[in-house]
Amino acid sequence: MANHNVFREDHIRSPLAHSWFLYQQNTIGMVALWALIFILILTVIGPWIAPYPMDHKDVSALLKAPSWVEHGEVHFFLGTDDLGRDLLSQIIYGAQLTFGGAFLTVFLALVIGSVIGIIGGMSSGMQASVLHHFLDTLLSIPSLLLAIIIISVLGPGYFNTLLAVFLALLPLFTRAVYRAVHDELNKEYIIALRLDGATPLRILRYGILPNIVETFVSQTTRALTSAILDITALGFLGLGAQRPLPEWGTMLSDTMELVFLAPWTVTLPGLAILITILIINIVGEGLRQAILKGMD
Amino acid sequence: MFIYIIRRLNVFVITLFLLSVVAFLLQRQVITDFVNTGNILSDYQRYILAMLSGNFGTSLASGNPVLTDILAIFPATLELCLMAFVVSILIGIPCGIFAGLSRGGAVDYGIMTITLMGVSVPAFWFAMLLMMFFSLHLGWFPVSGRIGLLYDIPVITGFNLIDTLLSTKPYKYEAFFDSLLHLALPTLVLATIPTTEVIRQVRASIGEEMDKNYIKAAQAKGLNTFQIIKRHGLRNALPPVIPSLGLQFGRVLTTAMITETVFSWPGIGPWMVNSIYLEDHSAIQGGMLFIAAFVLLANMATDLLHLLIDPLKRNELYGKS
Numbered sequence: 001m002a003n004h005n006v007f008r009e010d011h012i013r014s015p016l017a018h019s020w021f022l023y024q025q026n027t028i029g030m031v032a033l034w035a036l037i038f039i040l041i042l043t044v045i046g047p048w049i050a051p052y053p054m055d056h057k058d059v060s061a062l063l064k065a066p067s068w069v070e071h072g073e074v075h076f077f078l079g080t081d082d083l084g085r086d087l088l089s090q091i092i093y094g095a096q097l098t099f100g101g102a103f104l105t106v107f108l109a110l111v112i113g114s115v116i117g118i119i120g121g122m123s124s125g126m127q128a129s130v131l132h133h134f135l136d137t138l139l140s141i142p143s144l145l146l147a148i149i150i151i152s153v154l155g156p157g158y159f160n161t162l163l164a165v166f167l168a169l170l171p172l173f174t175r176a177v178y179r180a181v182h183d184e185l186n187k188e189y190i191i192a193l194r195l196d197g198a199t200p201l202r203i204l205r206y207g208i209l210p211n212i213v214e215t216f217v218s219q220t221t222r223a224l225t226s227a228i229l230d231i232t233a234l235g236f237l238g239l240g241a242q243r244p245l246p247e248w249g250t251m252l253s254d255t256m257e258l259v260f261l262a263p264w265t266v267t268l269p270g271l272a273i274l275i276t277i278l279i280i281n282i283v284g285e286g287l288r289q290a291i292l293k294g295m296d
Numbered sequence: 297m298f299i300y301i302i303r304r305l306n307v308f309v310i311t312l313f314l315l316s317v318v319a320f321l322l323q324r325q326v327i328t329d330f331v332n333t334g335n336i337l338s339d340y341q342r343y344i345l346a347m348l349s350g351n352f353g354t355s356l357a358s359g360n361p362v363l364t365d366i367l368a369i370f371p372a373t374l375e376l377c378l379m380a381f382v383v384s385i386l387i388g389i390p391c392g393i394f395a396g397l398s399r400g401g402a403v404d405y406g407i408m409t410i411t412l413m414g415v416s417v418p419a420f421w422f423a424m425l426l427m428m429f430f431s432l433h434l435g436w437f438p439v440s441g442r443i444g445l446l447y448d449i450p451v452i453t454g455f456n457l458i459d460t461l462l463s464t465k466p467y468k469y470e471a472f473f474d475s476l477l478h479l480a481l482p483t484l485v486l487a488t489i490p491t492t493e494v495i496r497q498v499r500a501s502i503g504e505e506m507d508k509n510y511i512k513a514a515q516a517k518g519l520n521t522f523q524i525i526k527r528h529g530l531r532n533a534l535p536p537v538i539p540s541l542g543l544q545f546g547r548v549l550t551t552a553m554i555t556e557t558v559f560s561w562p563g564i565g566p567w568m569v570n571s572i573y574l575e576d577h578s579a580i581q582g583g584m585l586f587i588a589a590f591v592l593l594a595n596m597a598t599d600l601l602h603l604l605i606d607p608l609k610r611n612e613l614y615g616k617s
Contacts, residue, residue, distance in 0.1 A: 022358070145553075145587060149584050274413075278416040
């Protein structure tokens with residue numbers, strides 16, 4: 001085939017730019033990405049666009065069905081619960097508590113856990129070994145159980161839940177980053193870099209970090225989903241956010257008695273959780289695949 | 297092999313030791329009725345001796361020793377978890393094989409979509425949905441509990457399915473089916489996590505094995521797909537699945553705690569949550585140590601089982617890979 005390129009050199013994208021290019025080919029992934037951005041925006045500006053204030057109770061509209069059902073009203077688009085609280089507003093406010101809380105927690109855990117993991121991974125001998133076994137111990141306890149244990153010491157509450165989830169996520173990140181850095185460190189191109197006289201910081205910046213992006217992406221996805229699941233589960237068990245707060249899990253535990261009377265109060269908050277986690281999983285998996293392909 | 301077992305046991309003991317230190321430090325922070333002499337080392341020594349002799353303290357809520365309480369309710373949880381694993385293997389392996397054989401095809405796409413849903417659904421919400429549809433709407437399954445109130449089954453092993461069959465009551469088969477019905481929905485909820493994991497693993501390893509030359513040789517011999525899978529594919533594809541299944545045990549156990557709360561299953565989940573409400577710290581701590589130790593034990597057991605079943609893994613151990 002004739003080459004119409006006037007210039008001698010082909011433009012070659014950097015691996016990450018190439019990964020982004022590959023990701024854009026993935027239609028479902030792009031839809032999910034836009035949905036994720038939508039949820040993020042909703043989380044930030046939620047309080048301004050919610051139709052009712054957070055603690056607004058309308059006594060004249062108890063247990064209204066969603067607007068598309070026969071007895072529903074358009075004022076309460078998703079219906080109301082047993083105290084006359086508008087479900088749509090509650091779910092929008094809940095996005096801040098559930099998704100926003102999980103997002104911040106995971107971000108903090110990512111930063112702090114990665115720093116510890118990188119320091120551990122770059123070092124060797126006693127220091128690394130102690131860290132390794134300590135993390136193994138912590139990771140042998142499932143994250144939710146760890147969170148429950150921490151809650152049992154701190155006492156129930158929304159802030160304590162976030163703290164517990166943060167502490168439970170920390171070993172996950174540290175361990176994964178530690179592993180990735182450690183594995184990368186023993187590869188030949190790093191040894192070549194070291195023989196060239198590169199300082200550890202330079203090896204980290206140019207040799208290791210670009211090659212473990214995939215670890216960061218997959219761990220962040222996992223952490224984000226497990227953070228949302230843990231926060232909602234703790235809320236559901238009554239150990240997390242307490243009721244005036246419309247945290248999605250807490251909302252669900254409240255509606256246990258309404259299963260028969262008002263099924264929409266059960267299905268809708270749960271659907272919010274399911275869709276959020278689904279979107280995160282799709283975006284994360286798509287990004288991971290694109291990065292893996294972009295590396296080749 | 298023997299040396300490996302010793303090494304594995306060693307790691308197990310060290311992990312338990314670390315766990316007990318963490319629990320001890322937590323206890324020092326919280327519990328006041330534990331007499332502190334001010335010297336951490338001698339306190340810890342007394343603490344660990346009490347633990348080793350099985351004395352987890354007395355529950356403030358029930359007045360019984362904590363260990364007695366745990367042993368009385370833990371079989372209910374364990375029964376649920378084991379059933380979930382059985383179901384996950386029964387569903388997961390065939391689905392994984394179908395998905396692995398038709399990689400990129402419609403069947404694969406369908407199964408992987410359902411798997412993605414399974415990973416993303418919160419267990420307690422799924423439990424409520426099932427309850428709404430199957431128990432309240434259709435009335436096929438009971439809403440809560442382990443067995444109908446009409447049946448009086450003496451506790452022998454703590455596993456209802458076994459106890460009902462062991463009992464000498466005239467209605468023992470009815471009781472058996474009743475407890476099966478009670479088990480159905482919680483098991484289904486609990487099985488989602490290990491099932492998705494089994495499907496993913498089997499799909500990946502079947503997909504990998506089917507490209508290998510010995511499969512082509514089997515095809516050249518004239519075996520059909522079913523025979524190839526049965527005689528060659530599965531034998532090489534299944535062993536790597538075992539350790540990942542074992543690692544799921546911890547997650548299944550915690551999910552069981554949530555599922556139990558929804559279905560009022562008298563297991564360790566509601567018991568722990570209740571202890572936290574009541575600030576019954578010796579019960580919380582005993583429960584935590586017990587569950588963590590059990591998860592560690594399960595992990596070690598799967599490691600050893602994997603070693604027994606998978607010769608390739610044994611070779612790795614001796615540096616012969």
